[in-house]
Amino acid sequence: MIIGIDLGTTHSLVGRFGKDGPELFPNAQGEVLTPSAISLDDQGNVLVGAAARDRAMTHPESSVSTFKRWMGTSRETRLGSHGFRAEDLSAFVLKSLIADAEAATGEKVTEAIISVPAYFGDAQRKATRIAGELAGIKVERLLNEPTAAALAYGLQERMDGATFIVLDLGGGTFDVSILEIFDGVMQVHASAGDNRLGGEDFLHVLIDLFVTEMKIDLNALTRAELALLRTRMEQVKSALSTKDRITLDIDLQGKHHIWEITEARFQRSSESLLQRVRAPIERAIRDAKLSPSDLAEVILVGGASRMPIFTRLVARMLGRLPLRHVHPDEAIALGACVAAGMKARNEALEEMVLTDVCPYTLGVGVSRDHGNGRRTEGHFSPILERNCTVPVSRSESFNAIEDNQREILLEVYQGESPRVSNNVLLGALSVKLPPRTKVADSVVDVRFTYDVNGVLQVEAKLLSTGNVEELILQNTPGVLNEDEVRARLAELASIKVHPRETQANLATIARLERVYEERLDLRPMLDEWLSTFMAHLESQDLAQIDRVRRELDGALAEIDTSPFA
Template sequence: MIVGIDLGTTHSLIGVHGPDGPRLIANALGSLLTPSVVSVGEHNEVIVGRAARERLVSHPQRSVAAFKRWMGTDRVTALGKHRFRPEELSALILKSLIADAEADLGHRIEEAVISVPAYFSDSQRKATRIAGELAGIKVERLINEPTAAALAYGLQQRDGGGRYLVFDLGGGTFDVSILELFDGIMEVHASAGDNFLGGEDFSQALLDAFLSEHGLAASQLALTELAILERRIEALKHDLARGSEVGLELTLAGQTRAWRVDEAAFARICEPLVQRLRAPLERAMRDAKLSPGQLDEIVLVGGASRMSLSARLVSRMFGRLPLRHVNPDEAIGLGACVAAGMKARDESLEEIILTDVCPHTLGVSTSRETHGRYTTGIFSPIIHRNSTVPVSRVERYFPTYDEQRAVEIEIYQGESPRVEHNVRLGMVSIDLPPKRRDENPIDVRFTYDINGLLQVEAVALSTGLKREVVLEKNPGVLSPDEIRQRLAALAAIKVHPREQQENIALIARAERLYEELLWAREQLQDALVQFRGALDLQDPELIAHHRAEFARYLDAIEAQA
């Protein structure tokens, strides 16, 4: 069986497609959502999920979140004695999800379909595949998150097809895709987005506004104080989705600070971010060559789409209310399950062809002569963004000078007219006979396949000499040898057993409340000692009893906070 996985910035989910349709699988704590957070304990053991999220407050230097934004880079995060790349942190989340699925299904999981932001670059997609490999699974397919959302809404089952815009605002990324359904085909016409815009940024805007109003800087606060403030701001943002005015009060830098904010103030604070949401929407519509009236439906997904300003923006721009009847936190996970079912050729699913597009423009660096001088570093596109893949395109170029013996063709990805602002992917060089430049043409062919592999072929037409390179590796992406080394290193790291997750999460929650609530510290300390003592006795019935009592006590304490 192939599982579907939503590997999210804030939360991740796993599920399968069965006789009754897509089904998400709960983790060891009974929740469908596993926080995408990793922490390292005092004995350098790895903690994943809810317990790790609680430790963002109590142990901020040993915990990390939102690392999906670093995928495709060589950034390294130090947690305790361990040093992790983004792929490894994601692999730890995947391993936790897979353990939950195996416990539920009763057999080993070896294959998965994983969702990725539509606007993820080539290197980010490769890093996601590597994360799966490090987690011990084969990634059968990467599916774009907006396409997964469309599957979750069952748009592929609608009679007569139609055109749909999917607005996907997650915790750390924003995607827009325009899809058309016809004759058993789900075709992506255009994708746009921002890999550094999501719910986390709206929370940060609120936090910055709070600090500014109170004359504080983040650098003035202790790490634990900042973590507590971040958590309270996140809760305040969620409360704003349910009420017109909310507030918070807490002690920072030795003083009690109170703050209230309403929807209008929130909209003012976040106006620059709303404008950043608008730009990809406009770009996708332009690239798809559509007007708002040509869309049949607009679908909102992603946890951050719950913010009222998301629906207001869409309603103003397109003159209609969006669809939002599927839980926005679960939509992409459910769609990944449907895609997994399709990949496994589930008989209950109609055959549908899913097309994709190249999210970024691919081209080469060229030079041009102006006013008797050569200007270098000019980007010459060969495959434009939103070209349906697989795609193969060729362009003809000439050497810069007469008698030139060789050319080095530098390959770039991006949307800037100057290559210095784009991402360099690699290079291919080819020898030339000594001729006049206009007698020495070179054809450069780019072929981009559905798995994100770019093949570049250069042919010197005067000699027939051919050179090619397949760009499987990007800057910041691990090589096969490095993957083997990291796989061995991850296997040696101790991870808390799944059956202990509930106990670990309760202890982490109590430690977080101890950090936050000065008035309850003595009682919390007593309760923690009692619970740890029960764990030491290793009596399952006694532990279960104390766990239930401890959880009820923490619920009561948090309700008073």
């Protein structure tokens, strides 16, 4: 079975293309949204999803979320006695999603198509593939999230010849893509984005406003208080999508705080973030050589796209109301399911060619000779410009800078700056030159080949001898190499993950403990609920446990959805 996965910053989803179209699979709690959160319990066992998210309140030192932002870096998070990279943490989420898919269908998962932000660079895409490998699954293809959104909306079936823009504002990333559908081909014309902009950043605006006005020192708060503040501010941000004014009651550092925030003030305070939203939209339209009037539709996806301040900005910029009739949290996953159905050649789907673009400019570092013996180094010479259609293969010629040079070192960079010091070094390739080679005889033809999965192959041919050196960029800085992946696999295999059938009960316990910590006024009742539920768990009466858990989840949901005055 081939599945589609949206591995998100805040939530992740899994599904497939079934007989009735794309379908998403529920997790052990019956929800299709699985929080991208990991926690270790007191025995050092791994919890994934809702239980981990709620344990972040009561056990912040052993819980983590939003780790998608660290993909492609060497950052490590300590949980208990273990150190985890973003690939490890993502692998736990992927394993949980795979278990959900297999539980829903009774079939073995063999392959997966995983969506990634269109603006993910080389290192981040490789890290995503490695996470799949650590989870024990073959990642057949990485699908750019805006392309997935277009598939979810079925635009390939009803907008032939049209050009449209997809804006994906998720928890941690913002993606912009301009696509055209013509005669069975969905072609990306331009991509832009910001890998450090999402709902998390708007959440931090609210937190900063609150602590400034209440004269609270964030550094003086305990981890549990920080987790509580974050949870309540997430509720405030969500409520501001439907209300003009919110009043928050919260206890911190032994004091009761009452704080009011209006949607208008939230917008004013978020102006710097909204300017960051504008920049990629303008850049993508400019790169595609279009104007807003050329766009047939504007599509919004991603959980943070619900914010009215975002929707209003987009409508003003592009001169029309956007489409939002597909659930913004589910659109990317549904599109990944459609792509999985295409890969499986499902007869219900028309053949569709999905093209993409290279999100960043790729090139090499060079020295420049200015005459009279003056030479400057560190210049960037592009070979593949950003937003060129992939797969693509292009070449440029370079030569030594002086006679009798013994080698030419080709350093490969990714970025948009004319100086390599401001770009990302992806790797290096050395071309050996014969002894006593003149500059005129040292011409090297350098070819870059970039495929749809973001794999870059560099080939350097010395024209005087015909010798060819090749570099397939696998060992990107910050990304695990093959030996490190094997070591990680062995280490993760020794860590116990709670079985799927226990996840729902663990999530309810974690939620009870989290609400108990939040609500002083309800503690006697919550304590009674918790002790009663634990007694039912001891009975091992599965039907009774399931009934009580559902009742508790309903009661806790009611408490969670009415936290404001």
